[in-house]
Structures are given as C-alpha cells and as structure tokens.
Amino acid sequence: MILRTMSGEFREVNYEGLLEFLGVKSKGQPVKVSPDIELIAPVPFTLADGDGGNGIAWVFSTFDLDRMSERIDPVGWDFKQFCNNPVIQWAHCFDIPAIGRAENIVADDKGLRGSIIFNSKEFDPFGWGIGERVKAGVIRAGSVGFRPIEIEIPSKKDSEDGTSLIFRKQELLEFSVCNVPANPYALAHLALAKAADINNRKSSPDFWGGFIGA
Numbered sequence: 001m002i003l004r005t006m007s008g009e010f011r012e013v014n015y016e017g018l019l020e021f022l023g024v025k026s027k028g029q030p031v032k033v034s035p036d037i038e039l040i041a042p043v044p045f046t047l048a049d050g051d052g053g054n055g056i057a058w059v060f061s062t063f064d065l066d067r068m069s070e071r072i073d074p075v076g077w078d079f080k081q082f083c084n085n086p087v088i089q090w091a092h093c094f095d096i097p098a099i100g101r102a103e104n105i106v107a108d109d110k111g112l113r114g115s116i117i118f119n120s121k122e123f124d125p126f127g128w129g130i131g132e133r134v135k136a137g138v139i140r141a142g143s144v145g146f147r148p149i150e151i152e153i154p155s156k157k158d159s160e161d162g163t164s165l166i167f168r169k170q171e172l173l174e175f176s177v178c179n180v181p182a183n184p185y186a187l188a189h190l191a192l193a194k195a196a197d198i199n200n201r202k203s204s205p206d207f208w209g210g211f212i213g214a
Helices: 015-022 080-084 125-136 195-199 207-213
Strands: 002-005 010-012 037-042 056-061 070-072 087-090 100-108 111-118 141-152 165-178
Touching: 056 125, 056 141, 080 100, 080 165, 087 125, 100 125, 111 125
Parallel strands: 070 165, 087 165
Antiparallel strands: 002 010, 002 037, 037 141, 056 111, 087 100, 100 111, 141 165
C-alpha cells in the first residue's frame, strides 16, 4: 500500500508499517485514526454490467480480500466531498490533468459504484485514449485514494480467512485508472474482454515501488 502524507511525501508500507504509523494496536473493534493521510490502495475492481448512462459503469471497490490481506467496508464510504470535484485521475498523478469525471456514485453492500465519463478527443487526446483502451479491454484496473477514518484489526477468529486489516470508515479522495490490478477479483465485463484472462493476471511485486520511484 502507498501512504501519501499531507506534505506530499510517498511511503510504501506493509500491514505492520501502517499500523505503527497510525498507532493502532487494539483488536476486534473499530478504532478511529488521527493522522491526516491518504492511502492509495489497489482494490477489487470491476467494470460493471448495466447502464452507465453517458459513461462506463464501474465498481470502484468491494469488500473482497485484496492481495495485501485487507478489506474495505463498502458501507463505510464517505464520498460527499468527492462529489463536489469528482475527477478521475491517471495512476494517482496529481500533476496530470484529470482524464475524466465520475457520476452516479453510490455505496452499498455490493460495493462503491458509479460511472466514468472520459474526456473527449477534441480537448484531451490522452484521456480519450485511456477511455478507448478501457473500452477495448486493454486497461482494466483501478484503485482508490482515501483517508482512513476507522480501521479494525480483526480478532483471531475473524482473521482465519487471511484478513489482517479492515477499513471500516473512509473518505474517498480520488479514483484512478491504472495499468496493473493488484487483486484476483479484478474482472471486466466488456464484449472484448474475457474474465478468464483477467483472473489469470498477476500484478508485478515491483509495481508500487516503481510508482514511487517514478
């Protein structure tokens, strides 16, 4: 997971490093966190079936266990402020203009969902090109940038399925489309994309480290 401080500093942290930074030790119950930070987490991602309006219907996040042994509670999302500026970014790069915008965002037990409208070719060939790659099934991954509000270290019994950390409440800061998914549940339901191909993909262990270096 990538941790970005308010000063703009990036840190790559594992489960133990994140808990140490947040100062959380209690198990079995949600604990409020105080540091004002952004976490960039590759999460279960789906290009959703159904009507996306003028855009592409997406599932930004679900409660599925990711490859970092973490879960994000979908009913705990706060996206009110995000809706005031619902930009879609490319690979969490703040120095690149937004490649599109999000609409119709909802959060329920099925996940954090919405639709993405990519920029038009006339004024943003790059953003338009990303959208075309998504439609063609070339790019199928995304991740959320969020501020943790409450987290929970599961009890020994609740962690038997491999869960090491649960984010119970979190504020959505941004959503990015990126090249490499980091979750085995990353599925795309497009005519030109085969779910089996995506399920068999494996993310590079050096991806996030390379992202920081870049």
